[in-house]
Amino acid sequence: MATSIEAAVESLREIKSKEPPMWLVPKQELSQAVRAASKHLFSSLKPHSPKSPFDQLLIEGFDAEQIWQQIDLQSQPLLYTLRREVKKFEKNPEEISKLKEAIEGGKKKKVVEEKGTDDIDDDDDDDDDLDMDDDDDYDDDEEEEEKKERGREEESEREGEEMELEGEEKGGIEDKFLKIKELQEYLEEDEAKEYGLKKNKKTKTETKKKEEDTEEEEEGEDEEEEEEEDDDNDEAEEEEDELGLFDGDDEDDEDSLENARYEDFFGTKKNKGPKEKAKSRDRFEGDSGSDDEQDFDKRKDGLSTHEEELKKLQSKIEQMEKANLDPKVWTMRGEVTAAQRQKNSALEVDLDFEHNVRPAPVITEEVTASLEDLIKTRISEGLFDDVQKSRSLSSKAPRETKELDDNKSKKGLAEVYEEEFVQKTDPAAAPLSFSDELKKEASMLFKKLCLKLDALSHFHFTPKPVVEDMSIQTNVPALAMEEIAPMAVSDAAMLAPEEVFAGKGDIKEEAELTRSERKRRRANKKRKFKAEAAKRLAKKPRETTQVDSNEGKENE
């Protein structure tokens, strides 16, 4: 092996010595030299990388790509281990010294390391398998690589510690999977998350970083469903990693454990420093062991659960009281006009109220079509609702049109004046005017007609109406014969004595009457009067012939 190393070194030197421009042009001998060198290097690295499937680099007959692949296969896991180791040494510089000792001392450590690496490799195998599977996703690969590497790193760290503390017996409970210390730390971490522990700044930043990592790790873990063991282990490792920082604190506070007070357990003061709390918490780390989840619960900010709940309730109550005292929101205030609420506040609220009005009709095609159908039917039937011209009653009487007569007036002018004068003085006596005459004639005709009709239709006889006519009736005989008499004889003389006076008996004047006759006359008169009065009252048809007798007596 040494010779190969030397040979490799030499070939490298040789390659290095070549001028850079030489590399630009592919040359056979250069490539051969390079291949040989890489083969040597490969074989030299072989013992350090137990996983490589090749014992030596196969050069003959393989092209550059395939050679690269082989190298890659070997170097990848090697790189992981190297990185891990470096980080480990970063953290614990003591290890280096130990390593030195080991190397100097002998191969014991190496063996242990190898053992450790073997153990690690067992786990690594699994991880690497998974890693191979995820070759496609390069990003995931990276994450997983980091995680795996850290996981392995932590694992090795822990295992390293364990190797240190080889003498201690942990007890039958603990095995590869269940570590009591891990459990404790996990619980504390969880607690911290739940109760919002304030950590130191330094720890904070680191924990933040760790949290990010853990998140990544957790993401990666979610993807892996095959290896639950690994999950558990990894989680435990995270927590351990996070809380591993407290290991320092742990050692510091061990002394004050004996001086514990009530306040440390159940802090009365609400604003206890986070460090103190952390200390108080950590003090119990050793004591509590595996069975004090409840204790962890009690300790947070020095208040108990009950007090926390009370505090929450109190704050709620305060809030509600405050809300009640404040003036109500306008939506809760009953009838609110625009002036009583904020501008545009009604736009934000989803108002819902009933509309009591039918919404306006939307004029669709159907509607128009139905209307047109209606119109068409009406047209074809001819049924229209037009305005009807109504015959109006003539409210005015027809004017009296005066007819102009062309004929010569039959009345003389003197007669005309006479009529006018009479009309002015005595309108009743005036002879009727033309129009009146027509009316009179019409009314006369009508009356005659009515009389005849009444006579035909009524049971009671209605005699002719008396027409009072003023006319001078001369007492002339009905038959007026011409009498041949001398001119000197007057009309009075022409009358016969009966015509002059129609009466009988002895006529006496009042002066000539005797007393008894006067009395007789008076008595007759009285009787007559009484009879008439009685007749008027009774209204009976005349039966008696008293009149005749009276008449007869009157003549006397």
Add this chain to the structure above:
Amino acid sequence: MLRRNIRLRREYLYRKSLEGKERLLYEKKRKIREALEEGKPIPTELRNEEATLRQEIDLEDDYTAIPKSHIDDEYANATERDPKILLTTSRDPSAPLVQFVKELKFVFPNAERMNRGNQVISEIIESCRAHDFTDVILVHEHRGVPDGLIISHLPFGPTAYFGLLNVVTRHDIKDKKAIGKMPEAYPHLIHDNFGTKLGERTANILKHLFPVPKPDTKRIVTFANQSDYISFRHHIYEKHGGPKSVELKEIGPRFELRLYQIKLGTMDQSEAQIEWVIRPYMNTTKKRNFIGVDQKDDKRKH
């Protein structure tokens, strides 16, 4: 002129006051007439007055038979003359409103359009009475869209207030050739579904805006009522293939009218009695139909 108006108004009020008695008389006469026709004995409460009432019944003709109310009285003389309408707008009309009013001028025959300027309503009404107009129509708008129509019958007549919806004017339809010209013959009218008393009244108001048409006009104006929304449509029809085939062509604006008030005076009489006003806050308004009867097979229901 003033005195004549006062006298007319007094007559009108007097006749309005007599209405109650006339209605009573009418009822009695009606009962007697029914009894006579059916051969039943006359109701006992009317026996005393029966003779005089019988006489009156015999003497009456169909004009006097119906009791006239002051409401009908407004349109009593309307049929004797052609209506004369004045169209105007609210103040400061926008251009679309002016166009709409121009269109309406062609819809109503014998109508005149007038610019509003800054005239007061009472002035307008006075001058219309003086010039023997029968109706005044006022159109209101909202941002260019016509949204209100007030029809006032003139001597003392009723004023009907409408809201306009879904207005489509002729100017909206840009294509001049498609619309064509508007004929100015007196149109036939169609009223559909004005069943109730209020509906009859509204139909009356709308009817008397138009004159008596010739029987053979091709122009049709339709007022169709559906759940208290009156649709106005304006068509020309042609009968190409015989009497039964009818082709309609729509011209003129189309809109929906919604009646919200009828007042028993003219527009300037703000204290006039309200005959009917819409009451949307009533619990049952949604179910009721005020103007017409509800159609069962309603295609317009939403």
